[in-house]
Amino acid sequence: MKKLILLLLLCTGSAYAQRTPQQLAKEFYNIVNVEDEERFYNDLIAKHPADPAKPDQYNEYRAQLAVDWLIKGNIDKYKFYKDTHPKFTALQLFDLSNQLEYWVDDNKNIAVVEQISNEILAEIQKKMHDDTFGRTSVLLEVNAMANARLGNIDVAMTNIKKSDESAPFRDFAYFRNSKANYLNRLGAILSAAGEHQRALDTLSNAVRTAISTPKTLVTLKAVYQKAKGNNSGVEQYIAALQDEAYQKIAKEVEKEWIAETKSLPDVTLTDMNGKAVKLSDYKGKIVVIDFWSTVCKPCIAAFPAFERAIDFYKDEPFQLFVINEGETLDVAKPYMDKKGYKLNVLFDNDEAIFKALGALGTPEKFIIDAKGNINQTGIGYAGSDDKEFYKLKAMVELTKARSSGK
Template identity: 75%
Template sequence: MKNDFIMTYSQKKPAGAAKPDQYNEYRAQLAVDWLVKGNIDKYNFYKNTRPKFTALQLFELSNLLEYWVDDNKNVAEVEQISKQLLDDLRKKIHDDTFSRTGILLEVNAVANARLGHVDIAMKNIKASGEYATFRNLSYFRNTKANYLNRYGIILSAAGQHQRALDTLSMAVGNAISTPKTIATLKEVFQKVKGNSADVDKYITALQDESYKKIYKEVEKAWITVTKPAPDVTLTDINGKAVKLSDYRGQIVVIDFWSTVCKPCVAAFPAFQRLVNFYKEEPFRLFVLNEGEDAATVKPYMEKNGYKLNVLFDNNEAIFKALNALGTPQKFVIDANGNINQTSIGYSGSDDKEFYKLKAMVELTKARSSEKTSAVKSKSK
């Protein structure tokens, strides 16, 4: 009844000159909100009112469809919704500022592959290649890694199992990968080899190779002249004053971020993985928020399930003291409170971000140990 009323009202009371897009925005957001809640019927109801999605709304819709198809959920509905959106985008109905056409082509391709429509899947994954430039940018989370995983799924569905295995192995061996890549690789390995006896050993070898490459890259970026971390007062998410010197004796990673910075939050799953990896060691990771407050950040962290330690950089004190260049930017502080490493931007995938951070921490530990040994030798 409520939906009928809204529909009738919006038709009888079209947007006036003062607010020409008010009803479109209302219907578009209702469509997005219902799909996020998993109510596909309600989404279709509001989608049939022909709303024009903004760039952010289209981004949210495509993100949700990605999660569904990658998890093999609601596949038939994903195929239908992505096809409708692609048809609309060809007619330039929606705002595609964030180049979601390429993502929707990938999503539709995987959905068709899972539904057994291999020819359509191959056609659409090939068409998505027109958006390769955007795919290769390390801005949104796992853009290229997701593509390679989806391509592997489609190749395997087409019976090209060896080619799928080669594609996925290349992805893992170069850290253009996620846990989903590993899961797909295991399935394809079974099809190629006829058993899964050596799959874990095979994957571990690829991951070790990838980590070694990244460690060498991190080693080249080591800053030989140390500088002490500024000991300014920060505030945690509960309003408590915190100083980095409180954690002297531990390795500390700090990262500047904000909720509206896509590459910043793209790295958070890797941060959480790093925190879990070093939970038994003297290690801390803090995400230092710039320009926002607890009222904005706390609900954001809770909504997304992030368990990271948040600090607020009051008046950009530490940002300015470090001459930071922007967000995201990471600094690694050794146990003596000195900085030898910094890294700007997001690495592009969950695995690469984790390996890079792990390499930075391990290199800091190794160099600190070398210094300690050198001091002991001199004192003898």
């Protein structure tokens, strides 16, 4: 028995030794739960302690554990790994700042948000982290919002202004809600400073132009009451702004209708369970397909709007698929599980349907009518949850109207 136990221990240790650092990192990043990530990391360093001459050997593991524990809501665990002084990659800094955004916008853990954002901003200035994705401006917004909620209005106003000086991605439809989140926070901060009418104007224009999210409406309602002295007419006011935004987008979509009809190609795809799927089996429904990959930030940015569209059309003959390009199940499934998205994922074997449709890149969506005809396509991300949803809705409604002869 002792020999058997020793053999098992040797086999377990050699399993780590037989894998390259790249293979180990891939396995680690494909783990869905942070608790399992931590177990993997602890086993790894127990069997292969860090080389004293390479203090950064396991830096990315520690950094990822810090971020994932923060996302989990365990601030003590975040601090434990953060105290090991990890250097965050661009993606890790992106995810960390996103979590602080969620908390500050939902009015949760405000003191923690203020403290962490301050600390990370100071470290970015010292070039400790990779800020390729321009998270400095977002962290300044977050810090400003946290200070406004804490009553530190002067600091809030200073930092929201500073965020304008370093916002390379704000006006570029690449990351989810970049400008919409900024306008929402600016409105809230202006109102906290007593500038209620200016705040109302800022938020109203955001909704009118669809540079908005559902959170914008929550802020707008609160500011409306302060600016007007009551909530009378607020629902009608918001509905009119939303309709104005939608009608403008619908007119733009109508101009992009493709006169030459493209037929749905006869291509077999694969779902997450390995089952063969043909889009032609969904004739009789409006089908939306969108090409994506896990490394495409604008692709992922559109997912919440897709989920919203699925809910909106749940009682109609409607189907939406996101078709992964260039990745396999072992990459896409852990990603979707970790992020919590419930979309129907298909895999495009050898880029067959991508090529057959003449797609140009990711993200790109195609709208297929009930007869299998395609007259609409859309490239890129619209820039905000509301604008992406309105655009998709307008495309679906136009397809329905044109295919029924209206």
